[in-house]
Amino acid sequence: MDHAKDSALLSAIMETTADSMIVSDSRGMMIRVNPATGRLFGYRISELVGQSVNLLMPDALADLHDGFMRHHIETGEKRIIGLGRDVEGLRKNGSLFPVHLSVGHADIGGEQLFVGILHDLTDRRAAEDALARSQRLDAIGQLTGGMAHDFNNLLTVIIGNLELLEMRGVNDRQLALIEDSLDSAELGAELTSRLLVFARRGDLKPVKSDLRDLCKATLAILRRTIGDDYRVKTDFAATISQVMVDPVQLQSALINLALNARDAMPGGGEFLISVSDVIIDDTYMAQETDMEPGHYVRLFVSDDGEGMGPEAQKRAFEPFFTTKSDKGGTGLGLAMVYGFVRQSGGHITLYSEPGHGTSFGLYFPVSQPVHHDGSTPAANAADIPQGQGQIVLIVEDNPKVRRLSVERVRDLGYQTLDARNGDAAYETLVSGTHVDVVFSDLVMPGHLNGYELAAKVRQSFPDVQVLLTSGYASDVVTASMGGTTEYDVLHKPYRQVELARRLHALLA
Structure with missing residues (x-):
């Protein structure tokens, strides 16, 4: 295969892969990066080429990475080359996130080149954390269920003996003590019944x-x-x-x-x-x-x-x-x-x-009829309106939710920008960046909450549409935030078709 074909094949691979790919020289300067790298780290490709790969790492990892590269070039020993490892990446906005890094080495005509492939581990880590929490709750449930069962046996004996004493005749002073003890034992029984519900061993009577x-x-x-x-x-x-x-x-x-x-x-x-x-x-x-x-x-x-x-x-x-x-x-x-x-x-x-x-x-x-293939009803793809490349600025302080929102909006045919809070979003607009829609969370750190951002956008950029979203069930939390009925709030969690229709209606 000749050089032109090699180059074309490399270009096709880099353009289509979903993971970040970076080609750097022996000094760690980026010679070539693929579009996935820009999306992952929040940069334009032109901002990365010619810069050090250390731009994409926290300082401590950057120093360690330089040492690995220098050691490999001098000795040939593999401390990172050909060995994948989990590290932290540094986005343009300063946020850190987990990635799996694999590095390969090539000597082309005496020039030392390194190829790094980075896979975003954010979703996997979140899934692992959710699984760990679920497993911890299940383990606690098993423990509390067993304890509650044993305590119920003990309380049965205590309550039974107290009732026998009461039935055999006691004076008023003794009766008061027995009744207090019975009341406490009954409270203990109520406590264990609640533990059994948590452990999913309680008897439910569903209707x-x-x-x-x-x-x-x-x-x-x-x-x-x-x-x-x-x-x-x-x-x-x-x-x-x-x-x-x-x-x-x-x-x-x-x-x-x-x-x-x-x-x-x-x-x-x-x-x-x-x-x-x-x-x-x-x-x-x-x-x-x-x-x-x-x-x-x-x-x-x-x-x-x-x-x-x-x-x-x-x-x-x-x-x-x-x-x-x-x-x-x-x-x-x-x-x-x-x-x-x-x-x-x-x-x-x-x-x-x-x-x-x-x-x-x-x-x-809900118990409901299913389709003949056994599936639940789903939104028809033809019913989901698509964008025409308009630019949506996504404003969300939670990094995981922000990345998910970016994916959702892009899948609907829109281009995206993102900001971590209302202040950063407004700075983006003031800088002259063209935006068609601001899609913002309501509750965010900084000076501007969602309603305040929407008001400033309406005043300064009347051609920019605004869509607000919130994880709360309604606007009960927004009275202190300057809440208004002028904006219809898209409540989290929302379906993709709901988001598509709201964006389409704003831009129609």
Whole structure:
């Protein structure tokens, strides 16, 4: 094969591969990079060629990498050449992310060249973390289930003996002591029953139910108990599918979530309970929710309270983990909700931002007819409107969600830019960069939240359209953010067809 064919083949490989490919010289200067490298690190190709590969690494790794290259050239010893390893990459915006790096070496006409291939490990790491959390909760469930069973046996003996003593005749002083002991033993039995629900060993009595009716009955109780400082809003779909749930456990779960919301708003506030059908029928939404595609009824409980930090969110469903120990919290409320939903064949999601509130999503599977091939109904590709190369600026502070949003929008036929917060997005617009649509999250760090960014865009760049999105069930959290009904909010998680139709409507 001649040189021209070799060059054409190399070009085809670099253009089509989904992984980052970088060709550098002996000094570590980038001679050639493929388009995937630009997408992965957030640079234009012209910004990379002629620069050191150290531009794409944190300082500590860059120093180590230089040492590896120098050592290999001088001795031929392989410390990184031909050996893949997991390292960290550095994006243009300063964020770090995990990659797998493989390096090859070639001597072409006396010139030392190195080829690096980098594979993004972000999604794999996220999946591994999610699996580890699930496995940890399962292990804790098995442990607590066994303990609860043993404690129930002990409590049975204690309660039985106390009742026998009471029946044999005792004086008033002894009777008071026995009754106090019985009350405590009964509380212990209630505690273990809640542990069994978390461990998915409790006895559920599911019946076909309309979640709207169960929520209305529960709200009649809640409104009398939560106090006048708290406002409860409801948003029930006009029609929803029925699901198989235990009504008592569903109402108990809803009460737990509502009381948690109240405790997160010590000075009063507002929370919303919403119920609607949702169909998860594309890979993006399944990836975002970690759920199997299918038809679900979703119950959302959102508040505008204190919110939860990352560590609290990771451990929220573990039994005995509580941020309210000084207020008498047992750490079993959310564990019970988690166990009930999972035992019912459903899923639970948590979205929270410190200072802006929390939203829990409870998903219960619907029994529904399927197509003749056994699949659930999916959106027809012909019904999904495509873009014509317009530029969408995606504004999202969560790196994983930002990358996912970029993929979703590109798959719809649009070009993308991205920014990590509202301030960076506005700077992009002020710099003169052409943008057709700003697609922004509501809650972000920095000076500009989503509503404030939208207002500045409308004022300074009236030709730029704005689409807002939020992980909260409604706009209950946005009153303090300057929320307005002028903007229709696309609620996370959303289907690809919903995103496509919103973008198409804005640009039509």
